Amino acid sequence: MIDAILARRSIRKYTDEPVSDEHIRAILEAAMSAPSGMNRKPWHFVAVTDREKLDRLGATTTSWGMLKEAPLAVVVCGDPGISEKYWDQDSIAALENLLIAVSMLGLGGVWLGCHPNPERVGPVREILGVPEPVVPIAVLSIGHPAEEKEPRTQYDEERVHRNAW
Amino acid sequence: MIDAILARRSIRKYTDEPVSDEHIRAILEAAMSAPSGMNRKPWHFVAVTDREKLDRLGATTTSWGMLKEAPLAVVVCGDPGISEKYWDQDSIAALENLLIAVSMLGLGGVWLGCHPNPERVGPVREILGVPEPVVPIAVLSIGHPAEEKEPRTQYDEERVHRNAW
Numbered sequence: 001m002i003d004a005i006l007a008r009r010s011i012r013k014y015t016d017e018p019v020s021d022e023h024i025r026a027i028l029e030a031a032m033s034a035p036s037g038m039n040r041k042p043w044h045f046v047a048v049t050d051r052e053k054l055d056r057l058g059a060t061t062t063s064w065g066m067l068k069e070a071p072l073a074v075v076v077c078g079d080p081g082i083s084e085k086y087w088d089q090d091s092i093a094a095l096e097n098l099l100i101a102v103s104m105l106g107l108g109g110v111w112l113g114c115h116p117n118p119e120r121v122g123p124v125r126e127i128l129g130v131p132e133p134v135v136p137i138a139v140l141s142i143g144h145p146a147e148e149k150e151p152r153t154q155y156d157e158e159r160v161h162r163n164a165w
Numbered sequence: 166m167i168d169a170i171l172a173r174r175s176i177r178k179y180t181d182e183p184v185s186d187e188h189i190r191a192i193l194e195a196a197m198s199a200p201s202g203m204n205r206k207p208w209h210f211v212a213v214t215d216r217e218k219l220d221r222l223g224a225t226t227t228s229w230g231m232l233k234e235a236p237l238a239v240v241v242c243g244d245p246g247i248s249e250k251y252w253d254q255d256s257i258a259a260l261e262n263l264l265i266a267v268s269m270l271g272l273g274g275v276w277l278g279c280h281p282n283p284e285r286v287g288p289v290r291e292i293l294g295v296p297e298p299v300v301p302i303a304v305l306s307i308g309h310p311a312e313e314k315e316p317r318t319q320y321d322e323e324r325v326h327r328n329a330w
Contacts, residue, residue, distance in 0.1 A: 001169065001269040001270075002191055002192075002194070002195050002266050002269055002270070004166065004169060004269075005195045005198055005262050005265060005266055005269075006194070006195065006198045008198065008200075010200055025320075026167055027167075028320060028325055029167070029171070029318040029320045030167050030170045030171065030318070032318055032319045032320045032321060032324065033170055033171045033173065033316075033317065033318045033319060034261065035173075035175055035264070035275075035276050037278050041319060041321070041324070043324060044324050044325075044326065045324060045325050045326065046326040046327075046328070046329070046330065047325065047326070047327055047328070048328050049327075049328065050328040053328055053329070085278070085281060085282070086278060088253065088254065089253070089257050089278070089302070089303075092254045092257040092258055092261070093257055093258075093260070093261040093276075095258070096199065096257070096258040096261040096262060097170050097261060097265075099200070100170060100262075100265065101167050101170055104166040104167055104169075104170075105166075105167070110200075111200050111258075113202050113250070113251060113254070116250060117250070128326075128328075128329050128330060129329045129330040130330055131330060137254070138254075151198075152198065153194040153195070153197055153198045154197045154198060154206060155190075155193060155194045155197050156197060156206070159197065159206070159208060159209050159210060160193055160209075160210050160212065161209065161210065161211040161212070161293075162211075162212055162214075163211070163212070163213050163214065163215040163218055163293075164211070164218070164293050164294045165211065165293060165294040165295055165296060
């Protein structure tokens with residue numbers, strides 16, 4: 001069953017098929033089932049299907065070009081006004097849930113880092129109208145996969161310590 | 166299949182049964198299958214099964230008492246020396262993978278926040294010998310569940326924005 005976690009790979013190529021509203025709802029339900037400090041849920045999600053907005057997001061930085069082909073982006077935002085300490089950690093837990101759900105549904109997605117790069121946060125904030133103090137942490141590019149990758153772990157014994165460093 | 170994500174709940178009560186080495190290996194494989202910026206994998210994991218160390222961790226702060234009953238803790242650490250920008254985000258993605266794997270295997274676990282609380286980071290660093298600049302981000306308390314919780318989402322339409330805020 002853990003295979004479902006190992007099967008999540010970064011998918012950057014998509015078919016033309018749109019992502020259905022049912023799938024968008026399902027991946028957001030998975031995201032919002034993440035744990036959060038004091039259960040404050042300091043997250044917001046902007047689901048972008050508008051072609052012009054996707055193209056503008058894709059022009060933000062050279063490494064985001066796949067957004068120009070993607071039918072969906074989900075921008076994961078954290079709100080320090082809701083949880084000063086854990087707004088970023090909790091939002092990333094929700095993000096990872098969402099990516100696993102994408103894979104489980106037969107969709108494909110890739111995590112594009114935004115925060116803490118001001119030259120990315122600024123344009124994303126402007127394109128989507130994200131208000132202060134909310135921070136766009138990451139952009140997830142999502143679609144129906146047009147590439148296949150094998151499941152894999154990257155298990156490395158050197159990163160594992162037993163009872164002490 | 167997304168049900169497996171919704172089924173992950175915070176489990177704070179455990180039976181006396183130890184967590185097997187096979188299960189420890191499996192949850193660490195799941196953790197290390199997470200994506201990371203530039204695939205740098207800036208994470209480390211300290212698997213603690215030593216009773217005395219678990220008890221000392223459990224005495225760090227009043228909200229960590231369940232560690233005194235838990236047969237296993239996994240301390241998730243991030244290394245800014247490996248990824249200056251994404252050490253914390255990538256380590257949290259691995260953490261969330263690990264928590265979902267725990268649930269999938271029929272184990273139970275709960276995320277105990279450590280960073281950015283110096284009064285927690287300091288003792289954890291000292292008890293486990295975590296070297297600078299590595300940061301103990303969170304402690305996961307894990308065991309065989311002695312409590313049951315229903316799957317649930319916390320879906321909130323107010324946190325969802327379509328194409329713009």
